[in-house]
Amino acid sequence: MSTTHEAGWAHASGALRGPSWLRPPSDPDALVPHLWSQTAHKVDGELHVGGLSVSELVANVNTPAYVLDEVDFRARAGAFRDAFAGYDVFYAGKAFLCTTVARWVQEEGLSLDVCSDGELTVALRAGFDPARIGYHGNNKTVTELRRAVAAGIGRIVLDSFDEIDRLAMVTAETGTTARVMVRVTAGVEAHTHEYIATAHEDQKFGFSITSGDALEAVRRVLDAPGIDLLGLHSHIGSQIFDSSGFEVAARRVLALQARISTELGVVLPEMDLGGGFGIAYTTQDDPSDPAQLATEMSKIVEHECRGLGIPEPRLSIEPGRAIVGPAMCTVYTVGTVKPVELDGGAVRTYVSVDGGMSDNIRTALYDADYSCTLASRTSDAPPVLARVVGKHCEAGDVVVKDEFLPGDVAPGDLLAVPGTGAYCRSMASNYNHALRPPVVAVRDGVARVVVRRETVEDLLATDMGDQ
Ligand code: LLP
Numbered sequence: 404m405s406t407t408h409e410a411g412w413a414h415a416s417g418a419l420r421g422p423s424w425l426r427p428p429s430d431p432d433a434l435v436p437h438l439w440s441q442t443a444h445k446v447d448g449e450l451h452v453g454g455l456s457v458s459e460l461v462a463n464v465n466t467p468a469y470v471l472d473e474v475d476f477r478a479r480a481g482a483f484r485d486a487f488a489g490y491d492v493f494y495a496g497k498a499f500l501c502t503t504v505a506r507w508v509q510e511e512g513l514s515l516d517v518c519s520d521g522e523l524t525v526a527l528r529a530g531f532d533p534a535r536i537g538y539h540g541n542n543k544t545v546t547e548l549r550r551a552v553a554a555g556i557g558r559i560v561l562d563s564f565d566e567i568d569r570l571a572m573v574t575a576e577t578g579t580t581a582r583v584m585v586r587v588t589a590g591v592e593a594h595t596h597e598y599i600a601t602a603h604e605d606q607k608f609g610f611s612i613t614s615g616d617a618l619e620a621v622r623r624v625l626d627a628p629g630i631d632l633l634g635l636h637s638h639i640g641s642q643i644f645d646s647s648g649f650e651v652a653a654r655r656v657l658a659l660q661a662r663i664s665t666e667l668g669v670v671l672p673e674m675d676l677g678g679g680f681g682i683a684y685t686t687q688d689d690p691s692d693p694a695q696l697a698t699e700m701s702k703i704v705e706h707e708c709r710g711l712g713i714p715e716p717r718l719s720i721e722p723g724r725a726i727v728g729p730a731m732c733t734v735y736t737v738g739t740v741k742p743v744e745l746d747g748g749a750v751r752t753y754v755s756v757d758g759g760m761s762d763n764i765r766t767a768l769y770d771a772d773y774s775c776t777l778a779s780r781t782s783d784a785p786p787v788l789a790r791v792v793g794k795h796c797e798a799g800d801v802v803v804k805d806e807f808l809p810g811d812v813a814p815g816d817l818l819a820v821p822g823t824g825a826y827c828r829s830m831a832s833n834y835n836h837a838l839r840p841p842v843v844a845v846r847d848g849v850a851r852v853v854v855r856r857e858t859v860e861d862l863l864a865t866d867m868g869d870q
Pocket of ligand 1: 495497498516539638640641642677678679680721722723724725765769825826830
């Protein structure tokens with residue numbers, strides 16, 4: 404049964420002061436540095452990225468557009484590579500992948516994690532060395548496994564007993580040996596949104612350590628001909644700030660590693676602790692840098708291995724968001740500005756932009772917080788509490804729930820939302836037949852469209868009634 408009542412979103416979000424962490428900017432012409440990519444700054448109120456002003460950028464590609472700061476991406480990839488020297492760093496392509504980015508990842512000396520045939524296709528098209536690709540997924544088909552094996556993928560992460568049998572069949576067919584990891588569930592409740600936590604027991608990924616399935620999976624993999632077990636894999640979730648989750652996971656996975664060595668007589672040479680390192684979307688977020696993460700994680704693993712009396716495995720990690728997230732921002736054009744009077748007379752300013760949940764579903768899906776700035780000009784107008792919304796046909800089509808914007812924000816202004824590199828373009832949809840926006844890479848004053856805007860022809864290409 405459904406009921407209706409008078410209050411909606413606005414009511415539910417409480418007072419119009421906005422959330423407690425949100426403050427009006429002291430200088431609207433300044434950016435909060437840790438939310439933006441390295442080369443982003445304002446000149447007379449106008450956002451510049453990669454040596455180009457935002458108006459120069461959108462003059463060629465129009466809005467909405469994702470702007471990818473190449474220098475920033477490479478710097479973050481390089482920071483992980485250097486901080487985790489001696490580890491293998493796999494960039495998680497699910498956060499954002501195109502052939503150009505796959506090439507940057509390879510040039511920066513990282514490996515690549517893919518989790519679908521589509522991502523694998525992009526990686527191979529980019530010329531990525533298959534031996535440095537890891538293949539994830541909880542339901543890989545025989546066809547996908549055949550393709551991965553034929554391509555010589557470096558490691559396949561196995562996630563179910565069905566998959567072990569399937570892979571054994573594929574390697575028997577082809578007379579090859581596949582190198583694998585076994586994904587285990589460490590029983591950790593990561594402090595993140597429920598949909599992106601992956602190491603508690605009641606979810607679809609991995610083999611439970613507690614139930615004994617993980618040990619059984621290892622036993623079966625060791626018995627299977629044509630499968631070479633590299634080690635255990637654990638990924639506890641995404642957008643995590645607190646290293647205690649990784650600590651608990653590492654402890655449990657290493658305890659299993661020790662059991663495997665005593666009970667099965669096998670020393671597994673590798674171990675993967677997954678990705679999930681959080682980034683700053685708003686001023687309330689305070690992420691660790693790669694050097695801190697590396698120190699903490701190495702210390703945990705070293706300490707546990709010493710205690711268990713087992714050799715330290717070669718470690719790998721899989722950051723996605725922490726590399727590409729802050730490297731991109733989305734630029735929108737304001738279409739309408741609507742002050743809406745709420746109960747008690749307070750006013751919320753709804754600013755509609757030319758994109759929305761089709762280019763950033765994260766606000767609607769995970770209740771994610773974002774920030775934004777007026778990107779095309781300066782303004783002295785006193786700030787108003789604004790909600791930046793898209794142009795889709797539902798009220799939950801919100802891009803930025805709460806932000807202070809200059810009170811004279813008007814149609815034609817450009818707004819930029821930082822931190823949209825991860826899981827925005829990669830989760831974009833054609834809802835309401837929106838055309839998915841381009842990704843424009845910028846560097847040293849040069850802009851390069853690395854993913855073009857979709858066209859009406861793209862939309863109609865799958866519509867067979869149009870033939
Ligand atoms: N490794 C594995 C096995 C994963 O499943 C993931 C993310 C990663 C690495 C990379 O995690 P990252 O470092 O990017 O947090 N769409 C959600 C996030 C889903 C994450 C899925 N797996 C979001 O927008 O927050």
